Amino acid sequence: VRCDRKTPTCHNCDRLGVKCPGYSDTAAILSRKDGSRQRIQDSVDTIYRASGVEKRKVGSCDECRRTKSRCSRTRPLCKRCMRKGFSCKYNAKYDTAASQSPSSSMLLEDQMLTTTLFTDTLPQDRFHLQSLADKFFDRISTLRCLGFIHKPTFYQSLDRGTLNEDFGEAVIYIVAALGARMYLLDDPTEFNNPFHGIPGAAWAERARDLAMREIANPSLSTMMHALAFVVFGCCVRIMRLLSLDSPKKVSASPGLAHMTQLETERRLLWSCYLLDSFLGGGVDGNLYWKDDFPCVPLPCSDANFVAQEQYGDFNAPKLSTFELFPDRSYLNLRSHTIYLVQLRTRVLRLIRNNSQDANIWDPGSAFLDIIHRLEIWYAGLPEQLVISDLNAYVHKELSIISGVFMLHFLYHSIVCDLTRVSLPGYVFPLSAAFHSAPLEFRRQCQERCRFHADEISRLVRVGFGYGIRVFDDLHSLMATFESTKIQIIHTATATSNAIDIRERASYNIRLNMRALDILHLQKDKPNPYHKALIPLLEKFDFNNVVAEWQAYPSPISMNSEQAEVTGPEDAGFLSNLAPFRLAKEEIRAHRKQRRGSSPAANDLSASPTTVRPPPIISMPQKGALGGLASTAHPTPVNDQGVAAEIQGGVPKEMIDLSDLAEDYIRMAGEMANFISWDISEPPSWLDF
Numbered sequence: 001v002r003c004d005r006k007t008p009t010c011h012n013c014d015r016l017g018v019k020c021p022g023y024s025d026t027a028a029i030l031s032r033k034d035g036s037r038q039r040i041q042d043s044v045d046t047i048y049r050a051s052g053v054e055k056r057k058v059g060s061c062d063e064c065r066r067t068k069s070r071c072s073r074t075r076p077l078c079k080r081c082m083r084k085g086f087s088c089k090y091n092a093k094y095d096t097a098a099s100q101s102p103s104s105s106m107l108l109e110d111q112m113l114t115t116t117l118f119t120d121t122l123p124q125d126r127f128h129l130q131s132l133a134d135k136f137f138d139r140i141s142t143l144r145c146l147g148f149i150h151k152p153t154f155y156q157s158l159d160r161g162t163l164n165e166d167f168g169e170a171v172i173y174i175v176a177a178l179g180a181r182m183y184l185l186d187d188p189t190e191f192n193n194p195f196h197g198i199p200g201a202a203w204a205e206r207a208r209d210l211a212m213r214e215i216a217n218p219s220l221s222t223m224m225h226a227l228a229f230v231v232f233g234c235c236v237r238i239m240r241l242l243s244l245d246s247p248k249k250v251s252a253s254p255g256l257a258h259m260t261q262l263e264t265e266r267r268l269l270w271s272c273y274l275l276d277s278f279l280g281g282g283v284d285g286n287l288y289w290k291d292d293f294p295c296v297p298l299p300c301s302d303a304n305f306v307a308q309e310q311y312g313d314f315n316a317p318k319l320s321t322f323e324l325f326p327d328r329s330y331l332n333l334r335s336h337t338i339y340l341v342q343l344r345t346r347v348l349r350l351i352r353n354n355s356q357d358a359n360i361w362d363p364g365s366a367f368l369d370i371i372h373r374l375e376i377w378y379a380g381l382p383e384q385l386v387i388s389d390l391n392a393y394v395h396k397e398l399s400i401i402s403g404v405f406m407l408h409f410l411y412h413s414i415v416c417d418l419t420r421v422s423l424p425g426y427v428f429p430l431s432a433a434f435h436s437a438p439l440e441f442r443r444q445c446q447e448r449c450r451f452h453a454d455e456i457s458r459l460v461r462v463g464f465g466y467g468i469r470v471f472d473d474l475h476s477l478m479a480t481f482e483s484t485k486i487q488i489i490h491t492a493t494a495t496s497n498a499i500d501i502r503e504r505a506s507y508n509i510r511l512n513m514r515a516l517d518i519l520h521l522q523k524d525k526p527n528p529y530h531k532a533l534i535p536l537l538e539k540f541d542f543n544n545v546v547a548e549w550q551a552y553p554s555p556i557s558m559n560s561e562q563a564e565v566t567g568p569e570d571a572g573f574l575s576n577l578a579p580f581r582l583a584k585e586e587i588r589a590h591r592k593q594r595r596g597s598s599p600a601a602n603d604l605s606a607s608p609t610t611v612r613p614p615p616i617i618s619m620p621q622k623g624a625l626g627g628l629a630s631t632a633h634p635t636p637v638n639d640q641g642v643a644a645e646i647q648g649g650v651p652k653e654m655i656d657l658s659d660l661a662e663d664y665i666r667m668a669g670e671m672a673n674f675i676s677w678d679i680s681e682p683p684s685w686l687d688f
Contacts, residue, residue, distance in 0.1 A: 173207035282348020
């Protein structure tokens with residue numbers, strides 16, 4: 001790509017969000033022996049990773065060279081020859097160079113693993129199976145509460161060759177399939193092969209079949225299988241049969257095996273709790289735990305679990321007493337994640353009803369209570385869970401960097417989920433409560449929502465500096481998607497739409513769009529996030545951003561039905577990317593097929609702890625406000641009333657809104673109840 005040599009950074013590096021290596025004499029740098037050569041090489045590698053473009057390698061195979069085709073240079077077979085069934089041979093001079101390289105044997109092992117990932121059977125050699133297990137324990141087991149497999153015991157069984165007997169065949173397939181997914185995330189250009197499918201997909205299918213076959217025999221092992229493939233209904237019943245949700249007393253001197261068993265049961269239960277929250281999406285009919293939560297102790301630290309250290313129940317904190325401890329420095333990452341997930345469930349349930357006991361702007365309202373709890377939690381976040389340059393190295397060493405970033409993505413997305421109802425176009429039931437709210441309170445909520453949406457973009461920018469593994473948990477993807485929508489709507493409807501304001505929003509939106517592109521791994525299928533956002537960008541005149549994504553499905557007709565803000569009421573206002581909506585669409589597609597019809601078409605200078613969000617202050621009663629807003633309990637209004645209120649817009653007294661912003665507010669109201677953009681259908685195991 002031609003460089004414009006703009007100082008201090010070129011346009012392309014600025015667009016990708018990477019540090020520009022500068023314009024020094026490259027030849028002179030490469031001749032030095034002070035490490036400059038490696039630094040410039042690292043800069044180039046970073047730019048390639050951020051752009052999502054594969055770096056060219058030397059030495060095409062004979063077949064690709066003869067036909068002048070693009071060659072992946074992978075050995076023993078390049079991707080093109082593997083896909084077309086050609087005989088793949090490389091020129092001898094490249095083979096000689098490779099044989100002289102000290103890393104050639106390791107390269108050959110990696111190439112053998114690449115071909116193994118697409119087979120139906122698991123690797124038979126210990127080396128490749130352990131590589132997959134390493135990926136699972138380093139990248140998957142550390143997320144949420146998925147660390148319910150005791151790592152030392154698993155590796156001991158692997159060395160003994162007794163994995164099948166000790167863990168069951170399905171668990172081995174699960175570990176291998178999820179480990180294979182990490183290879184795809186790390187290098188989509190290497191492992192994304194439309195001809196062969198997704199790495200580990202065949203293992204995932206096999207594990208699912210085994211899990212369903214063993215459901216008739218409930219056990220802890222069976223529950224692990226079902227949990228990993230979101231067979232949540234089966235998980236709940238097995239959980240009840242095994243009494244995992246009932247407190248169990250620990251004897252005075254329990255054995256190590258008993259302690260490991262007890263902690264495994266607790267982690268499985270909390271995994272069910274988190275899964276229930278993410279699958280339920282705040283819809284009461286989809287939730288098993290609504291107002292309550294498990295009364296068992298929170299998970300112990302991973303270090304204690306691995307070491308099988310003994311502890312008494314009186315030392316194990318519970319979720320019910322989480323907020324009673326002013327000092328939370330001893331609480332681990334999983335405990336903080338569980339607490340935030342509980343608040344997230346409360347938020348998603350709150351915005352789906354308007355039967356409040358008090359006005360949302362009154363002190364003590366459920367709305368302000370959640371805001372207050374989140375503020376207290378963030379202010380008391382242990383230093384070791386704060387994202388900083390030094391902590392990032394610690395988090396990498398402990399293999400928890402993806403879990404820590406997920407925690408921060410989760411926090412900011414929860415506040416966004418709660419406060420977005422104050423913006424035009426987000427017609428959740430709770431949004432009706434803002435019709436009679438004081439104008440200043442509504443403005444504060446909108447500013448708070450925008451602050452956290454911007455913070456998500458900042459996390460994306462910082463995260464790319466630490467590598468793709470930061471985004472292992474797919475909630476970061478959904479948080480980035482929702483952040484983009486909020487920044488589009490807020491900029492267009494709640495600001496003056498000045499050039500500098502739109503440029504700041506465009507920078508963040510570009511960054512988010514790039515992240516959504518890189519993290520969409522199935523490159524052969526349409527990007528569902530871009531397909532949802534591009535109509536919004538066009539409708540609200542972010543044409544400079546849209547122009548950069550012309551390679552995506554275009555033209556997109558600009559009728560209101562393709563621009564989505566919230567889902568319809570009959571779907572619980574769930575996004576079309578919510579697991580429940582995806583499952584419903586899949587069932588509809590199967591029904592249509594059975595009827596014979598086809599389905600329808602890094603700025604680290606400011607630590608997060610030093611950045612304070614805009615305040616949301618409870619408002620005085622009617623007399624003190626001089627009739628600014630009614631303090632009567634806001635009553636639900638019909639759809640026409642909601643649309644009329646939104647189309648009326650945010651009064652100009654709140655902020656200096658242009659006539660253009662008023663038009664955007666009307667547009668947001670017109671499209672608020674529509675949701676019909678098409679999405680791809682990723683395999684359920686990949687979405688997990």
